Amino acid sequence: MKIAILGAMVEEITPLLSFFGNHHKVSYAGNDYYEAHYKGIDLVIAYSKIGKVNAALTASALLMHFGCEKLIFSGVAGAVSPELKIGDLVIASSLCQHDVDITAFGHPFGFIPESKHFIPSDERLNGVAKGVAQSKGIALKEGIIATGDQFIADSLKKEWIRKTFNADALEMEGASVAVVCDTLGVPFCVLRAISDAADMEAGFSFDEFLVSSAKVSAEFVIGMLDRL
Ligand SMILES: Nc1ncnc2c(CN3C[C@H](CSc4cnccn4)[C@@H](O)C3)c[nH]c12
Numbered sequence: 001m002k003i004a005i006l007g008a009m010v011e012e013i014t015p016l017l018s019f020f021g022n023h024h025k026v027s028y029a030g031n032d033y034y035e036a037h038y039k040g041i042d043l044v045i046a047y048s049k050i051g052k053v054n055a056a057l058t059a060s061a062l063l064m065h066f067g068c069e070k071l072i073f074s075g076v077a078g079a080v081s082p083e084l085k086i087g088d089l090v091i092a093s094s095l096c097q098h099d100v101d102i103t104a105f106g107h108p109f110g111f112i113p114e115s116k117h118f119i120p121s122d123e124r125l126n127g128v129a130k131g132v133a134q135s136k137g138i139a140l141k142e143g144i145i146a147t148g149d150q151f152i153a154d155s156l157k158k159e160w161i162r163k164t165f166n167a168d169a170l171e172m173e174g175a176s177v178a179v180v181c182d183t184l185g186v187p188f189c190v191l192r193a194i195s196d197a198a199d200m201e202a203g204f205s206f207d208e209f210l211v212s213s214a215k216v217s218a219e220f221v222i223g224m225l226d227r228l
Helices: 010-019 052-064 123-136 155-165 174-184 202-225
Strands: 002-007 024-028 031-038 041-047 070-079 089-097 140-147 169-171 188-196
Touching: 002 010, 002 052, 002 202, 010 041, 010 070, 010 202, 031 052, 041 052, 052 070, 052 174, 070 174, 070 202, 089 123, 089 174, 089 202, 123 140, 123 188, 123 202, 140 155, 140 174, 169 188, 174 188, 188 202
Parallel strands: 002 041, 002 070, 070 188, 089 140, 140 169
Antiparallel strands: 024 031, 031 041, 070 169, 089 188
16 A cells, blocks of 8 residues: 655654654655655655645645555644634545635636535545544544635634635645545545634744644654554
């Protein structure tokens, strides 16, 4: 089994590279891919750089060039649901693009013709995650994650996203990874730990909690590998 573990920022995969110490770096199409092995699983670990375009390119390379058969995204996110606090884990039930707007042609926000409005994650991978959460006594919220090419630091924008997409968390890469994996028929899940509340304090909160929240997500992903 060959599994991809993808982040957007180097901080999101650093805990993974530390854990899987014995890795081999392959540079390809503008990214560095780290190959490792863990309990009989071949791993390819990478970070895409920020945003939907970068994430789509790296996810495509992981599947089409490296032949990964499953993809797990690990990283941080802004909270939309008031239940979610810093460090809390959320796994996507489905993902959408909050910055897609062709409503002028009668389409709902986030909808592109011949595409899915909300892309569903793989139920089996999500089930593994829930099992890990239960066995470790960790809270894991399953909900809609909204993706867009904007760092949201504004309660009004955040509220619009919550109202328009019923989102529980937001970030900048998940839905594009979802489109790539769903289109290529590769099971995926998107796991994120909360780094901020996507409000006017978001920038400061993000800077303070990026590293610790990225570690929460990465450690959880490692726990999932033991159950795959
Ligand atoms: N409030 C929020 N809005 C949108 N996305 C997020 C995220 C998730 N990641 C972090 C990072 C922010 S941009 C970036 C740019 N420069 C430095 C650091 N981060 C981007 O990869 C998306 C956490 N909180 C978010």
